[in-house]
Amino acid sequence: xxxxxxxxxxxxxxxxxxxxxxxxxxxxxxxxxxxxxxxxxxxxxxxxxxxxxxxxxxxxxxxxxxxxxxxxxxxxxxxxxxxxxxxxxxxxxxxxxxxxxxxxxxxxxxxxxxxxxxxxxxxxxxxxxxxxxxxxxxxxxxxxxxxxxxxxxxxxxxxxxxxxxxxxxxxxxxxxxxxxxxxxxxxxxxxxxxxxxxxxxxxxxxxxxxxxxxxxxxxxxxxxxxxxxxxxxxxxxxxxxxxxxxxxxxxxxxxxxxxxxxxxxxxxxxxxxxxxxxxxxxxxxxxxxxxxxxxxxxxxxxxx
Amino acid sequence: xxxxxxxxxxxxxxxxxxxxxxxxxxxxxxxxxxxxxxxxxxxxxxxxxxxxxxxxxxxxxxxxxxxxxxxxxxxxxxxxxxxxxxxxxxxxxxxxxxxxxxxxxxxxxxxxxxxxxxxxxxxxxxxxxxxxxxxxxxxxxxxxxxxxxxxxxxxxxxxxxxxxxxxxxxxxxxxxxxxxxxxxxxxxxxxxxxxxxxxxxxxxxxxxxxxxxxxxxxxxxxxxxxxxxxxxxxxxxxxxxxxxxxxxxxxxxxxxxxxxxxxxxxxxxxxxxxxxxxxxxxxxxxxxxxxxxxxxxxxxxxxxxxxxxxxxxxxxxxxxxxxxxxxxxxxxxxxxx
Numbered sequence: 001x002x003x004x005x006x007x008x009x010x011x012x013x014x015x016x017x018x019x020x021x022x023x024x025x026x027x028x029x030x031x032x033x034x035x036x037x038x039x040x041x042x043x044x045x046x047x048x049x050x051x052x053x054x055x056x057x058x059x060x061x062x063x064x065x066x067x068x069x070x071x072x073x074x075x076x077x078x079x080x081x082x083x084x085x086x087x088x089x090x091x092x093x094x095x096x097x098x099x100x101x102x103x104x105x106x107x108x109x110x111x112x113x114x115x116x117x118x119x120x121x122x123x124x125x126x127x128x129x130x131x132x133x134x135x136x137x138x139x140x141x142x143x144x145x146x147x148x149x150x151x152x153x154x155x156x157x158x159x160x161x162x163x164x165x166x167x168x169x170x171x172x173x174x175x176x177x178x179x180x181x182x183x184x185x186x187x188x189x190x191x192x193x194x195x196x197x198x199x200x201x202x203x204x205x206x207x208x209x210x211x212x213x214x215x216x217x218x219x220x221x222x223x224x225x226x227x228x229x230x231x232x233x234x235x236x237x238x239x240x241x242x243x244x245x246x247x248x249x250x251x252x253x254x255x256x257x258x259x260x261x262x263x264x265x266x267x268x269x270x271x272x273x274x275x276x277x278x279x280x281x282x283x284x285x286x287x288x289x290x291x292x293x294x295x296x297x298x299x300x301x302x303x304x
Numbered sequence: 305x306x307x308x309x310x311x312x313x314x315x316x317x318x319x320x321x322x323x324x325x326x327x328x329x330x331x332x333x334x335x336x337x338x339x340x341x342x343x344x345x346x347x348x349x350x351x352x353x354x355x356x357x358x359x360x361x362x363x364x365x366x367x368x369x370x371x372x373x374x375x376x377x378x379x380x381x382x383x384x385x386x387x388x389x390x391x392x393x394x395x396x397x398x399x400x401x402x403x404x405x406x407x408x409x410x411x412x413x414x415x416x417x418x419x420x421x422x423x424x425x426x427x428x429x430x431x432x433x434x435x436x437x438x439x440x441x442x443x444x445x446x447x448x449x450x451x452x453x454x455x456x457x458x459x460x461x462x463x464x465x466x467x468x469x470x471x472x473x474x475x476x477x478x479x480x481x482x483x484x485x486x487x488x489x490x491x492x493x494x495x496x497x498x499x500x501x502x503x504x505x506x507x508x509x510x511x512x513x514x515x516x517x518x519x520x521x522x523x524x525x526x527x528x529x530x531x532x533x534x535x536x537x538x539x540x541x542x543x544x545x546x547x548x549x550x551x552x553x554x555x556x557x558x559x560x561x562x563x564x565x566x567x568x569x570x571x572x573x574x575x576x577x578x579x580x581x582x583x584x585x586x587x588x589x590x591x592x593x594x595x596x597x598x599x600x601x602x603x604x605x606x607x608x609x610x611x612x613x614x615x616x617x618x619x620x621x622x623x624x625x626x627x628x629x630x631x632x633x634x635x636x637x638x639x640x641x
Contacts, residue, residue, distance in 0.1 A: 035429040042426050047440040050502060054447065056466075057455045072461075072469040117354075120347040130344035136352075143355065145551070147610050149559050149583075150603045151362030153369055153596050158362070174358035177351045207336075208343035237448035239562045240583070244591065254450040258566065261454060265569040268458060275451045282446040290439040297442070297503060298510035 054279065060272035061085055068268050085273035092260065092270070094248070096277070099256035106171050106242075106252060107235040111228040113176040119224055122185025123216040127198050128208075137186065143179040152244060159245055170245045171252065175235060181227055184300065188223035189216065226296035229289050236282055253278045363607070370600035377594060388601035392589075398602060400577050401585040404489065408564075408581065409557040411493035416501050417549065421542075423501070424508035425534055438509070441502035452495045453566035460491040482567060488579040495563045504549050511545035512538060551617045558610050559583050582606045 055076075060068055063079035090096050124130070125137050155174065156165075164170040193216055201211040217224075239254040246252065248259055260274045286293070370388050373381030392398050427437060444452070459466045460481035468478040481491045515538060523533045561583040565571045572588070573580020580588075582602065590599030 035431055039426055039429055039431060042423075043431070043437050043440075046423055046426075047437070049498075050440060050443050053452070053455045053459070053498065054443070056459070057451075060458065069464060072464045073466055117350045121351045124344040124347040128344040128347075130341075133344070136348065140351075143359070145555060145614055146359070146363065147555055147559055147607060148359040148363055150586075150607045150610075151359065151364075151366055152586075153590055153600045153603060154362035154365035155358065156590075157369075157596075173354075176358075177354045179351075179355065182348075182351050208339050212347070233446055237446075237450075239448065239450050239565075243565075244587070254448050254562075257448075257450045257454060261566065262569050271454060272458075275454050279447055279451055282448075283443075286439075286443065286446050290442065291435060293445075294435070294438045294442055294506060297506040300507075 054283075057272045057275045057279070058082075060268055061276045062269075064269050065267050081269065082273070085269045086277065088270050089260065089274045089277060092263070094251065094256050094259045094263065096256060096274070099251045099253050102168055102246075102250065103236055103253040105168060106175070107232045109172050110175040110235045111231040114178055114181045114231045115224045115228045117177045118181030118185045118227060119189075119217060119220050120212065121182045122187075122189050122220070123193075123212055125182070125186040126189035127193060127195065127216070140179050140182050140186075144183055146179075149240060152241060155241075156244060165245060166247055166250050168246075168250065171242050174241065175231075175238075178231070181231070184227055185220060185223060189220055192223070193219045225289075226292055226299075229285075229293055230296060232285070233282060233293075366600045366603050366607070369596055370604050372597055374597035374600070375594055376590065376596055381597075384597060388597045389605070391598055392601045392605065397577055397580065398582075398585060398605075401573070401580045401582045404485075404564075404573070404577075404579055405558055405560065405581040405583075407486070407489045408492050408496075408560060408579070409554070411489050412496040412500075413550070413553045413557055415493075416497045416504060416553070417546065419497070420501050420504040420508055420549075421539075423505045424512055425538065427505065427509050428512045438506060441505050443502070444499050445503050447499065449495070449499060449562035450566055452499050453563045456491065456495045456498065457567055460487075460494070482574065483578070485578045488567070488574060492560075492563045492567065492579055496557070496560070500553070504553075507545060507549060508542060511542050515541045547617065547620065551614060554613050554617060555610055558606065558613070561587070 056074070059074040059076070059078055062082035062085070063074060064081050067079065068074070121140075125133065125140075159165055159167075159170045162170075197215055197219075198211060201215045206214070237254065238252075239258070242252045243255050243258060246255055248255075251259060257271075257274055257278055260271050264270050371384055371386065373384050375381060423441060427434070427441075431437060462468070462478065462480055462482050465481065467481060471477075471479065479487045481487045519537050519541070520533055523537050528536060560581050564573055564579045564581050564584055565587075567574070567579055571584075573584050583606070586599050586603045586606070589595050589602055593599075
């Protein structure tokens with residue numbers, strides 16, 4: 001007789017009991033027993049590979065160009081020039097603070113918009129009945145695989161017509177919705193929102209939008225948080241289109257880094273100070289919400 | 305799917321029969337019915353409108369631009385037919401960029417999937433502090449490709465980089481990580497791998513945890529060791545997930561732009577275009593040479609290539625998922641007997 005699966009224990013007896021059951025199963029033997037030290041050595045090396053390049057950027061950012069030329073492999077103790085290099089980045093003629101502000105505006109607006117429109121559409125696809133629902137949903141799923149990045153030429157022509165070249169709107173608008181977001185929220189709401197709840201709201205005389213607002217939106221919150229995080233990261237790290245449409249006058253952070261490289265290509269300490277500055281905000285976000293990013297990827301993998 | 309069996313919410317009764325006594329009459333009821341009928345379309349329309357305007361239309365219109373003379377500044381010129389395509393296809397640089405793109409793609413996707421599978425298998429063990437390790441492998445994902453490229457550009461500097469300094473300590477001659485063809489592809493592939501391996505590790509890890517544990521128990525009883533279990537149980541059960549990862553990395557990988565663009569300050573893909581990719585080439589044609597017609601032709605060719613590769617992947621997936629179905633049936637039979 002085999003023990004009940006961890007997932008089913010979790011469902012009936014809560015998370016703590018599930019953990020206890022997992023521990024008990026771990027002692028049974030086979031591949032579920034506690035691994036030996038070699039496992040931790042491998043994981044340690046993996047983490048080292050993940051962190052060293054970032055620390056390396058920090059080390060270079062805290063030294064000077066002659067130091068870097070002298071010691072290609074920097075000592076693990078940071079130098080003393082970090083603030084000076086950061087100051088030089090902020091003083092550089094690329095408008096670094098403007099780039100920070102632009103990146104925040106784009107990432108916040110796009111995250112909010114993707115979450116709102118994806119949840120709206122996901123609610124309709126998952127819980128409402130309408131003519132054409134099936135084909136339209138297939139269309140959404142198919143478009144997640146379309147490389148829309150290759151449409152930049154006409155997109156540029158449109159932005160030129162609108163006089164939006166160099167304007168933040170040109171970056172924001174094409175990222176207001178994603179097919180992936182709609183697919184993601186549809187999947188989630190299919191399972192998380194019982195029909196009975198929607199129907200109860202309707203019986204109580206709630207309008208459609210009221211039902212959405214007070215029933216669907218709260219139910220969608222966990223998935224919506226994850227979607228917002230992923231959209232934020234994607235937006236913050238996006239380079240191709242902002243690089244094309246914004247140019248040097250009004251950059252986002254990645255474009256500003258490219259400008260730093262183009263202007264100061266010999267001054268590595270300064271460039272790396274810029275890299276460190278651009279990475280810190282997302283690292284902070286990761287400290288706060290990394291767990292949710294991990295959970296989001298793992299959930300998406302099972303459903304996708 | 306459950307939605308077909310449960311009572312549809314807000315569906316107007318098909319045969320005119322009311323399901324329950326109407327709560328409201330007259331105008332407000334008519335309003336309610338319109339609410340029910342139109343709301344779904346209203347809710348999905350922001351996505352469709354914005355997607356068609358900013359995604360689908362530009363992609364298709366690229367085809368129209370590509371069969372015209374089209375200057376960045378002067379705009380549309382004469383109808384060109386397939387001249388732009390002929391021009392691109394006869395250009396040695398295009399073929400070079402295609403070679404680079406495919407080479408970088410293979411160097412980044414194949415090792416990445418192997419390493420990700422390996423780390424996922426390690427994480428799948430009953431380790432302590434699992435959340436800590438899982439978060440750890442995901443850290444590179446939040447670093448922008450541009451930043452990754454600047455960091456690794458220095459690691460792989462031809463003179464004074466970490467890679468060549470380490471090689472020198474082992475008595476190996478310095479490698480032209482920027483100046484040579486394959487080494488530069490390796491350097492760019494390393495940037496891609498750095499950012500995405502952890503992400504794919506977690507996808508594989510999730511799939512591994514979904515593998516029924518009794519399969520391992522059965523393998524154990526049959527005398528399979530851990531390595532044998534990995535290759536005979538884990539890998540076959542992971543095939544659909546692997547296909548999913550391969551498809552997404554194909555679509556992204558063939559469009560690679562950021563890393564090669566940031567390899568040096570000029571952004572021309574190297575002195576001999578040794579690491580110019582197709583998307584870099586599209587940018588160069590369009591914005592450096594101001595020839596939108598030719599750039600559109602190159603973009604459209606890349607689009608077709610991606611579509612073809614995705615199709616091939618899709619049919620492969622279908623074959624594999626039907627194989628999957630077969631194993632499920634076999635399992636069911638075993639349970640019954």
